[in-house]
Amino acid sequence: MKPTIKYPRQEYLARFSGETIDIGEVINSRIPVRARIQVNTLTHHTLVVGSTGSGKTHTVSIIVNELIRKTSKYRVLIIDWHGEYMKLINKAEYFEPRRVPLNIIEQNNIYDFIELLQDSLSLTPPQVFILEKIFENKNHMINSIYDLKNILEDIEDEGSWFRESRLSLLRKISPLTRDSLREIFGSSRDKLVEYINTYENPIIIDASRIQDPYIRRIYVSILLKKIFREAIKRRIGSHNKLLVVLEEAQNVLGRNNYIGIITRMLSEIRKFGIGLVIVSQSPSQLVDEAMLNTNTKIIHSIKSLNDLEVVSKSLYLPLNIEKIIPYLDVGEAVLYTRGLKKPVIIKVKEF
Ligand SMILES: Nc1ncnc2c1ncn2[C@@H]1O[C@H](COP(=O)(O)OP(=O)(O)O)[C@@H](O)[C@H]1O
Numbered sequence: 001m002k003p004t005i006k007y008p009r010q011e012y013l014a015r016f017s018g019e020t021i022d023i024g025e026v027i028n029s030r031i032p033v034r035a036r037i038q039v040n041t042l043t044h045h046t047l048v049v050g051s052t053g054s055g056k057t058h059t060v061s062i063i064v065n066e067l068i069r070k071t072s073k074y075r076v077l078i079i080d081w082h083g084e085y086m087k088l089i090n091k092a093e094y095f096e097p098r099r100v101p102l103n104i105i106e107q108n109n110i111y112d113f114i115e116l117l118q119d120s121l122s123l124t125p126p127q128v129f130i131l132e133k134i135f136e137n138k139n140h141m142i143n144s145i146y147d148l149k150n151i152l153e154d155i156e157d158e159g160s161w162f163r164e165s166r167l168s169l170l171r172k173i174s175p176l177t178r179d180s181l182r183e184i185f186g187s188s189r190d191k192l193v194e195y196i197n198t199y200e201n202p203i204i205i206d207a208s209r210i211q212d213p214y215i216r217r218i219y220v221s222i223l224l225k226k227i228f229r230e231a232i233k234r235r236i237g238s239h240n241k242l243l244v245v246l247e248e249a250q251n252v253l254g255r256n257n258y259i260g261i262i263t264r265m266l267s268e269i270r271k272f273g274i275g276l277v278i279v280s281q282s283p284s285q286l287v288d289e290a291m292l293n294t295n296t297k298i299i300h301s302i303k304s305l306n307d308l309e310v311v312s313k314s315l316y317l318p319l320n321i322e323k324i325i326p327y328l329d330v331g332e333a334v335l336y337t338r339g340l341k342k343p344v345i346i347k348v349k350e351f
């Protein structure tokens with residue numbers, strides 16, 4: 001039988017300041033209480049976890065719809081890993097990746113770019129060395145991934161180790177230069193900032209249209225990196241704040257395969273008006289930063305012991321709440337957010 005606990009009235013004591021959004025009801029208080037999140041905590045990032053089918057995507061859609069209904073101060077960008085948000089978000093702008101092309105190579109941020117490739121393609125130190133050497137050679141004109149590929153094909157080998165590393169680097173980069181991706185990675189003009197600043201409705205970028213998960217991951221990493229970079233330059237996030245939804249976050253924030261530059265930016269990016277919603281089925285697979293840098297946590301039903309342990313340790317969950325997590329129904333969750341004295345159990349509302 002599912003264990004239950006009820007908080008008496010005086011123990012609930014939510015103290016919210018500023019605007020809040022209503023995402024459902026608290027089901028473990030003795031009196032009816034709405035489940036709320038302060039709008040200004042959203043830039044302190046949100047973590048939504050739970051097994052497949054536990055209600056994560058639904059919950060995120062409620063947050064986005066309520067936020068847009070409540071305030072015009074926020075823009076929203078959803079990086080839609082599975083292509084499922086279009087039917088869930090009221091009035092959204094839908095984009096396939098080819099309509100949001102990303103120039104991979106930014107001339108003025110070459111070392112960031114090399115690091116991103118290093119992480120997303122698992123480059124070895126010799127492969128990184130070769131890339132640095134290519135970019136540092138002033139005779140090379142590299143404006144696109146295609147130029148890079150050509151140079152890699154033509155450059156003279158400095159010995160057998162060089163040849164070996166160069167060829168395997170070439171093999172790793174080649175998938176990005178497929179004809180079908182030319183519209184995505186070949187463009188020299190990014191439209192991202194323009195879109196974010198133009199559309200008041202949530203923007204959905206349907207990453208699922210990139211079928212190869214290896215390429216999808218690289219696309220999403222570059223997308224995030226650009227968002228962070230542009231926010232630091234104050235080109236987005238300053239006039240309106242920006243909420244970025246990242247589904248299947250273990251692809252970029254995975255403990256064993258994280259993208260370093262994105263992980264590092266998690267803590268500082270809030271200062272620049274960007275709030276992330278990190279969604280994943282497995283908290284134990286995420287880098288510690290995902291737990292540490294998220295102020296709001298929404299924990300749907302979790303069955304795996306590893307995941308339960310990570311969640312209850314980082315939240316100092318009372319034992320009676322921890323015990324309930326595996327038995328939560330679809331749409332039920334433990335909510336912990338600024339303004340609450342302790343975690344509460346909620347039922348996220350329906351549309
Ligand atoms: N709070 C809720 N109220 C009603 N139905 C819900 C709720 N949360 C999820 N569902 C339904 O349960 C199913 C799985 O939810 P979903 O959000 O896709 O799970 P997840 O993203 O965790 O895999 C969907 O059909 C969804 O409509």
Ligand SMILES: [Mg+2]
Pocket residue numbers: 056057058
């Ligand atoms: Mg989902």
